[in-house]
Amino acid sequence: MAGWQVLFYKELLRFWKVSFQTVAAPVLTAVLYLMIFGHVLEDHVKVYGTVAYTSFLIPGLVMMSVLQNAFANSSSSLIQSKITGNLVFLLVTPLSHWAWFAAYVAASMVRGLMVGLGVFIVTAFFAVPPLVEPWWVIIFAVLGAGMLGSLGLIAGLWADKFDQMAAFQNFIIMPMTFLSGVFYSVHSLPPFWQTVSHLNPFFYMIDGFRRGFFGVSDASPWLSLAVVGISFVGVAAVALRLLATGYKLRN
Amino acid sequence: MHPVAPQTAAAAGADRPPAVSFQHISKSFTTPRGEFNALSDVSFDIQQGEFFGLLGPNGAGKTTLISILAGLARASQGQVTVMGHDVVSDYAAARRALGIVPQELVFDPFFSVRESLRIQSGYFGVKNNDAWITELLEHLGLADKAKSNMRQLSGGMKRRVLVAQALVHRPPVIVLDEPTAGVDVELRQTLWQFIARLNKEGHTVLLTTHYLEEAEALCHRIAMLKQGKVVALNRTSELLAGTASTMLRFKTDQALPASLAAQARVTGRIAQIKAHDAEDVERILATLRGAEVKVEDLEIGRADLEDVFLEIMGGGQA
Numbered sequence: 001m002a003g004w005q006v007l008f009y010k011e012l013l014r015f016w017k018v019s020f021q022t023v024a025a026p027v028l029t030a031v032l033y034l035m036i037f038g039h040v041l042e043d044h045v046k047v048y049g050t051v052a053y054t055s056f057l058i059p060g061l062v063m064m065s066v067l068q069n070a071f072a073n074s075s076s077s078l079i080q081s082k083i084t085g086n087l088v089f090l091l092v093t094p095l096s097h098w099a100w101f102a103a104y105v106a107a108s109m110v111r112g113l114m115v116g117l118g119v120f121i122v123t124a125f126f127a128v129p130p131l132v133e134p135w136w137v138i139i140f141a142v143l144g145a146g147m148l149g150s151l152g153l154i155a156g157l158w159a160d161k162f163d164q165m166a167a168f169q170n171f172i173i174m175p176m177t178f179l180s181g182v183f184y185s186v187h188s189l190p191p192f193w194q195t196v197s198h199l200n201p202f203f204y205m206i207d208g209f210r211r212g213f214f215g216v217s218d219a220s221p222w223l224s225l226a227v228v229g230i231s232f233v234g235v236a237a238v239a240l241r242l243l244a245t246g247y248k249l250r251n
Numbered sequence: 252m253h254p255v256a257p258q259t260a261a262a263a264g265a266d267r268p269p270a271v272s273f274q275h276i277s278k279s280f281t282t283p284r285g286e287f288n289a290l291s292d293v294s295f296d297i298q299q300g301e302f303f304g305l306l307g308p309n310g311a312g313k314t315t316l317i318s319i320l321a322g323l324a325r326a327s328q329g330q331v332t333v334m335g336h337d338v339v340s341d342y343a344a345a346r347r348a349l350g351i352v353p354q355e356l357v358f359d360p361f362f363s364v365r366e367s368l369r370i371q372s373g374y375f376g377v378k379n380n381d382a383w384i385t386e387l388l389e390h391l392g393l394a395d396k397a398k399s400n401m402r403q404l405s406g407g408m409k410r411r412v413l414v415a416q417a418l419v420h421r422p423p424v425i426v427l428d429e430p431t432a433g434v435d436v437e438l439r440q441t442l443w444q445f446i447a448r449l450n451k452e453g454h455t456v457l458l459t460t461h462y463l464e465e466a467e468a469l470c471h472r473i474a475m476l477k478q479g480k481v482v483a484l485n486r487t488s489e490l491l492a493g494t495a496s497t498m499l500r501f502k503t504d505q506a507l508p509a510s511l512a513a514q515a516r517v518t519g520r521i522a523q524i525k526a527h528d529a530e531d532v533e534r535i536l537a538t539l540r541g542a543e544v545k546v547e548d549l550e551i552g553r554a555d556l557e558d559v560f561l562e563i564m565g566g567g568q569a
Contacts, residue, residue: 006373014361085357089416092321092351093374094343251324 004099007090011107015073022111026069027118030061034123037183047185048216054127058120059137059210060182065119066141067205070112070148071155071173074104078156079165082248091250097243101153101236108149113141129213136212136221140228144205147232148173153239157248176202181210186218201231268335269296270424270455271320276329278315278479289315290479293329297457297472299423302450304470304487305459308564311476313459314354317428320457321351333424347375350422352414354429358401364388364412365397368419375420387415390445392438407438414442424455431462443469467491467556475563483563490559498554499524499535501546508542511535516561525558526551 001009015022038054047056081087090100131137151173159165180202186194197203198219208224211217217224243249278290290312297303307313318324320331322338322345331338336345359367365384372380388394391411396404401412414430425446431439447469450456460466466473466487473490475483483490502520506512516523526532532551539546 001373001378003374003376006370009373010370013366017361081359084360085353085355086359088323088351088353088355088357089359089371090374091323092346092349093371094346094376095374096343246325250322 002099003093003095004103007095007099007103008106011073011077011103012110014077015107015111022069022073023115023118026065026115027122030065030119031122033061034058034126038126047188048214051129051214051216052127055129056185056210056214057183058123058127058129059213060206061123062116062119063141063144063206063209064177064182066112066116066145067148067177067202068112068173069115070108070145071152071169073108073111074149074152075156075159075165075169076152077104077107078153079159079162082156082160083162087249097240100243101150101240104153105146105149105236105239108152109142109145112145112148116141116145130215131213132215133212133221136208138212139225140205140209140212143225143228143232144209147201147205147228147235150232150235150239154235154242157239157242160248176200179203180206181218182206201227204228267299268332270299270301270334271297271457272330272332273316273320274330274332276316276319276326276331278312278319278324278327288479290319290326293476293479293481295474295481295484297455299334299455300450300453302447302456302469302471303458304466304473305457305476306463306466306473306560307459307476310478312479313476314428315479316476317351317426317457317459320426321349322346347420348423350417350420350425352417352425352427352430354432356406356409356413358404358409358412360400360402363398363400364393364404364415367401367412368415371416372419377420380419383421384415384419387418390441391415392441407434410434411438411442414445418449423453424457425449426457428459429461430458431460431465439465463556463560473556475560477564483559487556491554491556493559497526497528497532498552498558499526499532499549500552501549503544503546505544507544508538511538516558523558525554 034054034057037057041053045053047053078087081090155165155168159168179197180200181197186197186203186207189197204219204224204227207217207219208221208228211221211224273293273295276290276293277288280287280289293312293316305313305316315324319326320333320338322342325339333345334348336348338345362370365388368384368387369380372378372384385394388397391414393408393411393415396408401409404412410430414427417425427446430442434442443465446456456469458466458470470487472485473483473487474481485493500521500523503522504520507515507517507522511524514524524535526535
């Protein structure tokens, strides 16, 4: 195995050794959301005219889980290593910034997609949404996980303390995912908030992902692909730049 | 007797690059109280095969210098090479040639000892390293801990794993940053036997330590840092030869007379006073008698590295 593959494998082992906390717990959280919101709104809300609310909600919850867990993996691994000091084992190696990026982001993607798949499997007991255009499901899940894994890398490099990381997660990642249309179609919003939603790249990830299930979406999947693709490249470029310059790693 | 390795290194001539070369290294930090110069124009070479000591009081810049060598920090000015490879522009080759034992007792709580060592080997692209890992574990007295999780190990055992981690890729240059701080006698001996063996096999060793007797016993050459500057750089034997030749040592429960207290080094009941010649010894004893100070276990011995160190660092105040 090349150096980056070893780091990737180590990152997989790191979350897998505590999988109860890193995989099972987020699956349970998503299922609780489904049970509560589904129970309350199932009989009152129809989306895109015909889609039952529980069915509509499932792809949103799956994608939300993918995004949040991809972010959590790289960010928490890095900040823990920084605070406990064991990042030194990595800093003294010949691994390049590309190797760091590839390993951390790939492991984040695996965790995000694993949790997403877990949510999908468990929610299948409640409802199974159709898979009209499955390629969009795969493309947006992979791109979204990659983007959030990269964002987690940036947050992990930037944060010096756990509370800074919590602030990043609670004041940026959580609102952006919750306000992106996980729980509703943005068409149901007043025009002002629809416009605001369209400025949030997370909206395009969820909308494009949902498109794969229902064949209907708020925005064109091609527009979503462009927004998500460009965002991913931008975020990845920032993460790579920070790694290459040793930002907060090599003073 | 002069150590062998530096002579062989010198004899090999210019075709062998120095194991480590610091050239005009300066490092400054911006602090709330203004600019702080941690290192000022530090230059010296360590030849291949040397056992080299880097000494200095806390805050002298030893760890900063080692961090720059390891790529953990960047020099504000100057250049460092490891086996001829620049640590910034040719960092991958430089880091492959370097094994660092960090000062802090750090570990990855997710893994067992053997897992940690396998992973560390992998980062350096070393495959199928189990035979060498087993050898390291045996030499460092860790064989029965191979499957233990890092969290379950005592401080001393974690320290041994840090040494093993630094050596997994068989680096030609080994850097030990205060490896015996807070470590029991058994580990110190195990560690020094093993490191001395590696040095005999041709590995270059750079050591920082607070235990000056270790540096005196092990190091061929020594550099001393004070406030970020090199204040001494010589063979250990010459550093020792260049200082006052004798020390008067004795035990006492009483306070020394003022004229002697100023030049004495006192550790608990033990007092040591520098004596240049026999007359000096007589004068000191007369002063003690005059002040009715009762002394026990009186002996006259050679000055050791600690005396040299204190003299260079500016009196007995270090």
